[in-house]
Amino acid sequence: MLVSTKGRYALRVIIDLAEREGEGYLPLRDVAHRQGISEKYLESVLKTLVRDHLIEGMRGKGGGYRLTRPAADYTAGEVLRATEGSLAPVAGLDNEEAFRIEEPRCHEMWEKLDALIEDYLDGIKVTDLCVSTLAGNDYVI
Amino acid sequence: MLVSTKGRYALRVIIDLAEREGEGYLPLRDVAHRQGISEKYLESVLKTLVRDHLIEGMRGKGGGYRLTRPAADYTAGEVLRATEGSLAPVAGLDNEEAFRIEEPRCHEMWEKLDALIEDYLDGIKVTDLCVSTLAGNDYVI
DNA sequence: TATTATCCTATAGCAATGATAGGAAATAGC
DNA sequence: GCTATTTCCTATCATTGCTATAGGATAATA
Numbered sequence: 488m489l490v491s492t493k494g495r496y497a498l499r500v501i502i503d504l505a506e507r508e509g510e511g512y513l514p515l516r517d518v519a520h521r522q523g524i525s526e527k528y529l530e531s532v533l534k535t536l537v538r539d540h541l542i543e544g545m546r547g548k549g550g551g552y553r554l555t556r557p558a559a560d561y562t563a564g565e566v567l568r569a570t571e572g573s574l575a576p577v578a579g580l581d582n583e584e585a586f587r588i589e590e591p592r593c594h595e596m597w598e599k600l601d602a603l604i605e606d607y608l609d610g611i612k613v614t615d616l617c618v619s620t621l622a623g624n625d626y627v628i
Numbered sequence: 629m630l631v632s633t634k635g636r637y638a639l640r641v642i643i644d645l646a647e648r649e650g651e652g653y654l655p656l657r658d659v660a661h662r663q664g665i666s667e668k669y670l671e672s673v674l675k676t677l678v679r680d681h682l683i684e685g686m687r688g689k690g691g692g693y694r695l696t697r698p699a700a701d702y703t704a705g706e707v708l709r710a711t712e713g714s715l716a717p718v719a720g721l722d723n724e725e726a727f728r729i730e731e732p733r734c735h736e737m738w739e740k741l742d743a744l745i746e747d748y749l750d751g752i753k754v755t756d757l758c759v760s761t762l763a764g765n766d767y768v769i
Numbered sequence: 770t771a772t773t774a775t776c777c778t779a780t781a782g783c784a785a786t787g788a789t790a791g792g793a794a795a796t797a798g799c
Numbered sequence: 800g801c802t803a804t805t806t807c808c809t810a811t812c813a814t815t816g817c818t819a820t821a822g823g824a825t826a827a828t829a
Contacts (some may be wrong), residue, residue: 489630489717491786495731501734514805523730528788533809546806547796564738574747576630589664590636592643594759596704601750604717607744616733654815655774670808675776687775688827 488578489515489604490567496532497570499614500564504542505558506617512544512551532570539569563616564608574608576600630717630745631708635663637673639704639757645683646699647758653685673711675736680710704757705749707718715749717741 499522512514515533519526533552538540540563542552554561568574577597579585584592640663648654656674674693677683682702683693695702709715716736720726726757727735 488719491717493786495718495734498734499731512805516805518813526787527790528808531788539805544806545796546794546804548802548804549797550795550805577636578629578633590640592759593636593639596752597756600745602743603748604741608739611737616737618733633816640813653774657774666819668821670773678776686774686827687773688824689773690828691774691826693775 489574493532493535494567494570496522496529497536498613499524499535499568499572500529500536500552501541501554501561501566501613502616502619503534504552504554505561505613508554508558510514510550513552514551525549536566539568541566558617559614561613562609563611564612566613573599574605576604607615630715634673634676635708636709637663637670637753638677639707640665641670641677641693642682642695642702642707642754643757645691645693646702646754649699653690655692659693670769676711677707682707682710685703699758700753700755702754703750704752704754705746707754708749710741715742715746717745724764 500518502517503521504513515530516526519529522529533542533544537544537552540555543555544550544552564574580597580601583594584596592596638754644659644662647655656671657667660670665669674683674685678685678693681696684696685691685693707717721738721742724735727738731738
């Protein structure tokens with residue numbers, strides 16, 4: 488599987504925060520409830536996003552998480568790459584030498600597939616995934 | 629990781645058999661040596677390909693493995709799908725209902741990414757990956 | 770009958786995923 | 800300063816899949 492639930496959860500959180508841009512810090516509990524994700528597990532996912540400066544956390548009363556940049560700046564690829572580590576379809580794509588020796592027939596194919604995937608996901612802005620009109624969306628609390 | 633070494637090995641074997649199409653049954657030992665892959669592990673990979681009728685095995689002296697159809701018929705996607713089980717970038721893509729409830733914002737994106745990947749790999753014929761002129765290829769025994 | 774080679778079953782180390790638990794540290798309002 | 804809130808940090812754990820190894824049963828050929 489290219490993208491695990493970790494990356495999918497992360498993307499949903501970023502979308503959630505983007506849809507509420509300008510509302511200040513949003514507590515983890517609220518986000519988790521809205522998305523139907525365990526608070527404790529989501530916490531570990533958000534830690535990664537904080538480490539990579541995609542979001543920032545504020546402790547204490549009135550604290551929570553918020554985006555560090557304008558929502559329109561974020562891409563799906565960026566969020567997924569942060570949490571998944573890599574979006575490469577096969578391992579060791581960076582090691583050209585090893586490929587030339589072990590897999591000369593397929594190297595080009597993997598390179599192109601990688602570019603295809605990364606270009607597609609980097610071309611999707613988080614704001615394109617947002618729903619501006621929340622009304623009529625059953626699952627949103 | 630979308631494709632593990634299992635699928636990559638399988639593809640290399642199919643290419644190996646395709647490049648020697650018409651030479652009858654090729655013993656696992658020879659294929660493994662040519663590709664630099666452990667015989668025992670490759671055996672389990674080939675078992676999957678036999679189960680899916682992509683190749684057939686013949687026991688005993690003069691036995692080995694060969695393609696069941698003309699080499700030109702095989703696509704990379706077909707081989708990888710057989711060994712990897714699925715090429716879907718995320719789990720549960722077939723369950724539309726669950727997506728509509730849990731991940732309405734992202735469903736379309738995953739569907740399109742899936743189509744992108746599958747179409748690309750289904751469009752690559754194994755014979756396109758074959759090297760007809762084996763001369764000058766150091767790693768080939 | 771001997772040789773060759775696939776087929777079958779079982780095992781094991783390792784890493785990643787998905788998740789849970791408990792408590793420390795910081796912040797805001799009173 | 801006290802209290803409630805909420806992030807931050809560390810540790811643990813069960814499950815799964817990957818990668819690989821081992822030993823022997825079964826079948827085909829000469």
